Amino acid sequence: MEQSFLAYLRGRTSELPQVEVGIGDDAAVILPxxxxxxxxxxxxxxxxxxxxxxxxxxxxGYKSMAINLSDLAAMGAVAESALVTLALPKENATQIAGEVYEGILEAADAFQVAIAGGDLTTYDGPLAISVTLLGRCPDGQPWLRSGAQEGDVVLASGAFGGSILGRHLRPVPRNELALAIRRLGVTVNAAIDVSDSLSIDLDRLCARSGVGVDLEVDAIPVHPDADRLAEQSGRRAFEHAWSDGEDFELLLTLSADDAGQLLAAAELPAPLTPIGKVIGRTGLWMMEDGKHVRLSPQGYIHGDQ
Amino acid sequence: MEQSFLAYLRGRTSELPQVEVGIGDDAAVILPxxxxxxxxxxxxxxxxxxxxxxxxxxxxGYKSMAINLSDLAAMGAVAESALVTLALPKENATQIAGEVYEGILEAADAFQVAIAGGDLTTYDGPLAISVTLLGRCPDGQPWLRSGAQEGDVVLASGAFGGSILGRHLRPVPRNELALAIRRLGVTVNAAIDVSDSLSIDLDRLCARSGVGVDLEVDAIPVHPDADRLAEQSGRRAFEHAWSDGEDFELLLTLSADDAGQLLAAAELPAPLTPIGKVIGRTGLWMMEDGKHVRLSPQGYIHGDQ
Known part of the structure; x- marks a missing residue:
């Protein structure tokens, strides 16, 4: 099916200027x-x-693109092109590939990503979609996990928890927000996207930066889905916000001045909330009765069993 | 296992200047x-x-890199970095990942490719390895399938057929040959690597260029493996050279002048043999008793069943 499917795909994908040669040669050619x-x-x-x-x-299909878009948003990068690899169950392979691709193309069109190439195989196994996404930071350096500075303010986009109720399949990656932040000219010292959980991914950012965070726990935005899920699970909504995966929101650290400038900006594509301050002592902390109490990161660690 | 395996991998992979930020952030940063x-x-x-x-x-593991290196060789490109995605059977996942990676790293070291990132999942299915390879053509335009000109000479690297006897697992991608050709300053009008078969891939190059080839069938280099396989299969060695897959040799078309200059060059990293001439009439042809006879491309078409 590969040759005929690639012919269909060539017809369905938008021509975008960043890709000079797309599907149909030994490799894609992407302009500098x-x-x-x-x-x-x-x-x-x-x-x-x-x-x-x-x-x-x-x-x-949409999700396979969105999770990669979210990774690029966490670098402050604009996505340009994608290579998409499908491993398809033998039964109904062409139909499955077609439906998956409709979702992939929806995300590609929404974020102006060119499908530059890919691979297709039918096999004796479950549907697997692997996306490689290429992008650029046109006007500056990529945001890394490792740049957080003592005294930085920690900002979170959106709200957390309960994505399993359905949001996890249609995440809105924060690429527009990242671009808007870049355009304001403020400096983001460190960034990560929340895939495994707010606490696990904030802990990862801290570990890479060699710092900790003093959290304002009550300020952490709890998603209405976390409230709904709490009614079913018997846990507190905050626990879902703290430990649920697949929010695909951004955590950013900026100097107090730059954070203030950013929070004062009108009309950002997504809400930003200050949730804590970067401190020299490693780990996640909160104040309780005038004392620092250490918080334990919790959630799903991808690939662990 | 993902976090601990990534830590192992960070220790095992060479630091190469083209990758500024490798494994361990949301995305890799590759220098312009x-x-x-x-x-x-x-x-x-x-x-x-x-x-x-x-x-x-x-x-x-070695093969998963080599087949991608071969695609870049067909573009006349130098490989720079790779993103490697593994889907691993749950049983013995860590051991399998480790052994596969030893082969991946062997190829990466041999061709100076940086492992810039990747993904790992354990699942209920067979081992699947997906590699995305990025490279550049530092001193010129990529070679495409579509540039063959009437009058061009068709050159083939190496020899064809019988790779199933073992060569298919340890292909030598022709990246060094491609680089040597670039350094000679000759112009390659069109190129493709032979993955499905000599005849199928030559036919693809012709289709993309809107031309045909008048083959000197007796000049096509037949690999000793094709002779050995012919003894087992009862088919002619030439049939294996014509229709067997996974040779991972290059087919190139150049003007007669440039082809002559290339063939006169001393010490190329792989032998080149003229096997035909590009003609305006589409299809693959040979002369027999003074008449043009059309040849049928044959072999394994990837993904077809």
């Missing part, structure tokens, strides 16, 4: 641009990252 | 270089592209 290239890759597999038919193939 | 970026991706899956335990995990 300003600044360093940023590249990430993430795969999702039926039975591990989603369940069929509970999730639609269209949503799964 | 001259010329357009060239990107390809290819996956191989147990039970489809190789059989375990007949193939060693080390060889399979």
């Amino acid at each position: 641009g300003p600044g360093p290239l940023v590249a990430c890759t993430d795969q999702i597999i039926a039975g591990v990252d989603f369940e069929l038919p509970a999730a639609s193939l269209h949503d799964v | 270089g001259p010329g357009p970026l060239v990107a390809c991706t290819d996956q191989i899956i147990a039970g489809v592209d190789f059989e375990l335990p007949a193939a060693s995990l080390h060889d399979v």
Whole structure:
């Protein structure tokens, strides 16, 4: 099916200026641009990252792009092109590929990403989608996990918890927010996207930066889905915000001055909330009765069993 | 296992100047270089592209890189960095990942490719390895399938047929040859690497260029493995050279002048043989008793069943 499917795909994909040669040669040719290239890759597999038919193939295709877009947003990068690899169950392979691709193309069109190439195989196994996304930081350096400075303010986009109720299949990656922040000219010292959980990913940022965070726990935005899930689970909504995965929000650290400037900006594409301050002592902390209490990061650690 | 395996991998991978930020952030940061970026991706899956335990995990890892290196060689590109995604059977996942990576790193070290990032998942399915390779054409334009001109000479590297006897697991991608050709300053009008078969891939190059080839069939280099396989299969060695897959040799078309200059060059990293001439009439042809006879491309078409 590969040759005929690639022919269909050539007809369905938008021509974008950043890709000079797309599907149909030995490799794609991507035009040089300003600044360093940023590249990430993430795969999702039926039975591990989603369940069929509970999730639609269209949503799964969309999600495979969105999780990679979120990684580029965390670098402050604009996505430019994608290489998409599908491993397809033998039964109904062409139909599955078509439906998955409709979701992939929806995300690609929404974020102006060119499908530059890919690979297709049918095999005796579950649907697996692997996306490699390439992008650039046109006007500056990529944001890294490792740059947080003592005294920085920690900002969180959106709200957290309960994505399993459905939001996890249709995440809105924060690329527009990242671009808007860049355009304001403020300096982001460190950034990460929340895939495993707010606490685990904030802890990762701290570990890479060699710092800790003094959290204002009550300020952490709890998503209405966390409230709804809490009614079912018997846990507190905050616990879901703290430990649930797949929010695909951004955590950013900036100097107090730059954070203030950013929070004063009108009309950002997503809300930003200050949730704590970077401190020299490693770990996640909160104040309780005038004392520092250490918090334990919790959630799903990807790939662990 | 992902976090601990990534820590092992960070220790095992060479630091190369082209990758500023490698494994351990949301995305890799790759420094800008001259010329357009060239990107390809290819996956191989147990039970489809190789059989375990007949193939060693080390060889399979090596092959997953080599087939992508071959795609970049066909563009005349130098490989710079790779993103590697593994889908691992749950049983013995860490051991399998380690052995596969030894083969990946062997190829990466041999061709000076930085492992810039990747993903790992354990699942209920066969070993699948997906590699995305990024490279550049530092001193010129990428070679495409579509540039063949009437009157060009068709050159083939190496020899063809019988790779199934073992060579297919340890292909030598022709990146050094491609670089040597670039350094000679000759113009390659079109190129492709032979993955499905000499005849199928030559036919693809012709289709993309809107031309045909008048072949000197007796000049096509037949690999000794094709002779050995012919003794087992009862077919002619030439049939194996014509229709067997996974030779990973290059087919190039150049003007007669440039081809002559190239063939006169001393000490190329691989032998080059003229096997035909590009003609305006589409299709693959040979002369027999003074008449043009059309030849049918044959071999394994990847993904077809």
